[in-house]
Each structure stands twice: as structure tokens, then as C-alpha cells.
Amino acid sequence: MRILFCATNTKAEPWIAALRAALPGAEVEEWQPGARQADHAVVWAPPQQMLDEQPALQGIFNMGAGVDALLKLRLPPGAKLVRLDDAGMSVQMAEFVCHAVIRHFRELDVYEKDTAEGKWSFRRPRLRSEYPVGIMGLGVLGARVAQAVAHFEFPVLGWSRSPKQLAGVRCYSGEEGLQEFLAATRVLVCLLPLTADTEDILNRRTLGQLMSGGYLINVARGGHLVEEELIALLDDGHLAGATLDVFRTEPLPAGHPFWTHPKITVTPHTSARTLRDETIAQIAGKIHALERGEPVAGVVDPERGY
Ligand SMILES: NC(=O)c1ccc[n+]([C@@H]2O[C@H](COP(=O)([O-])OP(=O)(O)OC[C@H]3O[C@@H](n4cnc5c(N)ncnc54)[C@H](OP(=O)(O)O)[C@@H]3O)[C@@H](O)[C@H]2O)c1
Numbered sequence: 001m002r003i004l005f006c007a008t009n010t011k012a013e014p015w016i017a018a019l020r021a022a023l024p025g026a027e028v029e030e031w032q033p034g035a036r037q038a039d040h041a042v043v044w045a046p047p048q049q050m051l052d053e054q055p056a057l058q059g060i061f062n063m064g065a066g067v068d069a070l071l072k073l074r075l076p077p078g079a080k081l082v083r084l085d086d087a088g089m090s091v092q093m094a095e096f097v098c099h100a101v102i103r104h105f106r107e108l109d110v111y112e113k114d115t116a117e118g119k120w121s122f123r124r125p126r127l128r129s130e131y132p133v134g135i136m137g138l139g140v141l142g143a144r145v146a147q148a149v150a151h152f153e154f155p156v157l158g159w160s161r162s163p164k165q166l167a168g169v170r171c172y173s174g175e176e177g178l179q180e181f182l183a184a185t186r187v188l189v190c191l192l193p194l195t196a197d198t199e200d201i202l203n204r205r206t207l208g209q210l211m212s213g214g215y216l217i218n219v220a221r222g223g224h225l226v227e228e229e230l231i232a233l234l235d236d237g238h239l240a241g242a243t244l245d246v247f248r249t250e251p252l253p254a255g256h257p258f259w260t261h262p263k264i265t266v267t268p269h270t271s272a273r274t275l276r277d278e279t280i281a282q283i284a285g286k287i288h289a290l291e292r293g294e295p296v297a298g299v300v301d302p303e304r305g306y
Pocket of ligand 1: 064065066067085086089136137138139140141142159160161162163174191192193194195197198219220221245246269270271272273306
């Protein structure tokens, strides 16, 4: 079995060494133009040339959960595209989102500013019941986040494409459930995949339906958000703030208004990082399953876009 590794902006050696250790007997190499045909590829943002040169690939294993960038490329016709599912990301996402929800709800950002100025000030406690948290996307990450937020006794709502039942989460689905979901949400968390149906979904119309004083946490993709419409809703007071981890252009360009907006907290696409050991173990397991003709979790449906 021959495996190519091709990941942009990633130091290849430790990954290749770990893949060789996890798949003894497999030939694992970093992709170079003109490389011999391989059976599988482990990739992150590969160049089109790599995919064009490898028509015999059976499996393309993405080193992340989101496949929106990969699906924009021409893929070898017989290859299954397989995403990471969880691999240590859902607990990171849960801690990041809980932190952002609690920081806003407990006004810790305001306390940080006050104490930095030497001010000993108290703010009136807020009512948890008035801060329902709505999670868009109840997949691997969204379901874990919903569970974690519910642990802090916030009312939790969720929205997905197909109907779901999750303990402690009021679930809505489809276009028909969106309006009711948004109207009952104060803190909105986006954990949708970026697809033709979800691009620009965080816009003036949808964010405008949130409870007044709403708060946005976008940890999915920058393409979900219409940036200038968020700024307008923050500036007219309908929204109280936003924590944004993902952006249309990354790194977020110098001079972008998000950097300095007083109601926006920026983090550099760090909410759930790919962890090497967990990722290698999961991909090795998936490669074994695919080789044995067994079902593989996390196979992407290109029609659906996730
Ligand atoms: N910021 C970061 O560091 C980071 C890290 C990892 C992932 N991400 C992002 O997080 C996304 C979600 O990851 P995941 O592993 O949870 O994905 P997933 O398991 O595929 O779950 C996607 C969820 O979104 C729902 N959905 C998809 N299209 C929809 C639509 N048109 N309307 C309503 N709901 C829709 C799905 O509904 P069904 O359940 O009905 O299918 C599912 O519940 C990834 O695609 C990636 O972009 C970001």
C-alpha cells in the first residue's frame, strides 16, 4: 500500500514518521510533482496538480473536519473523500464555545477592562434563562457543544438539516424551523459546514431575527458570515457582540474593521486544532477499514457538500 502526504503549511516529517509508525508495511512519502501512483492520500489544502496526477487514489483523507476547500477542487473519480470526525476536536470546540458564552454572559470582558484600570466594580447578575444558546449544526462538533453548554444550565436550542433528538436540547430543522429557532436564541453559535446552502447564512435577515442584544459566535467558516451586515447590526445595537474565530480571508488582513471593533473578539482560527496523534490514529483506522472493504465513518457526500 502506498500513501502520499500532502499538506500545505505543515511540517511534513513528523506526520510522515507518525503515519509510518501507525501503518507498518505501508510506503508513506511526501508528495512531489511526478510522484508514483498511490492508493491513498492524507491531505490538507493540496494543490490541484497533486489530485490531477493521482487518478488511482481510493481514499483522500482530509486532516480536518471541514471539506469546503477540497470540494472546490477536481477530485480523482474513484476516490472516497473522508473527513476527520472528532479526533480530539469536539472537546476543544466545547471548551472554546463555553468560554465565549460564559465570558459574554458573566461580562468577564467588562471586568477585564475595569480591573485593568484598577476599578473594583460590580455588575448586576444576568438571568441564565434570558440567555438561550442556539447552535446551528448538530453534527459531530455541534452536538458535543450543545451538551457542554447545557451542562452550565443555559437553555439550549439546536438547528440541523434533518430532524434530531438530543437530550436537553430543543431541536429545530430545515428552512421551516429556522425562524422559530432564531427568534428563541440570544447567543448564536455557528457550527455548520460551508456549503452552497449555508454560505452567507449569517446575514442581516437571520441575525436580525435573534433576540435583541444577541451575540454571535462563529467557529465554522468565514464564508457563513456577511461581514458588513454583522457590523451594521452591532453598530445599531441589535447585537451586543461577536466572537469570531474564522474569516473570509485568513489571516484576517491588517486594517480589517473586525480587528478594532469594540464589540468583536477575534481569535486566529484556533477553536479546534488538528491534533497529530489523534488524527493519525483515526486516519490509520479508516485506511485499514477501507482496505478491508469495511464501512468508513466520515465519508463526505459531494452532492450534499459535507
Ligand atoms: N474553527 C475551527 O477550528 C473548526 C474546526 C473544525 C471544524 N470546523 C467547522 O465546523 C464544521 C462542522 O463540523 P462537524 O464535524 O460538526 O460537521 P458535521 O458532523 O458534518 O455536522 C454538520 C451539521 O450541520 C448540519 N447542516 C448541514 N447543512 C445544513 C443546512 N443546510 N441546514 C441546516 N443544518 C445543516 C448537519 O445537519 P444533519 O445532521 O441533518 O446532516 C449537521 O448537523 C466543519 O464543516 C468546519 O467547517 C471549524
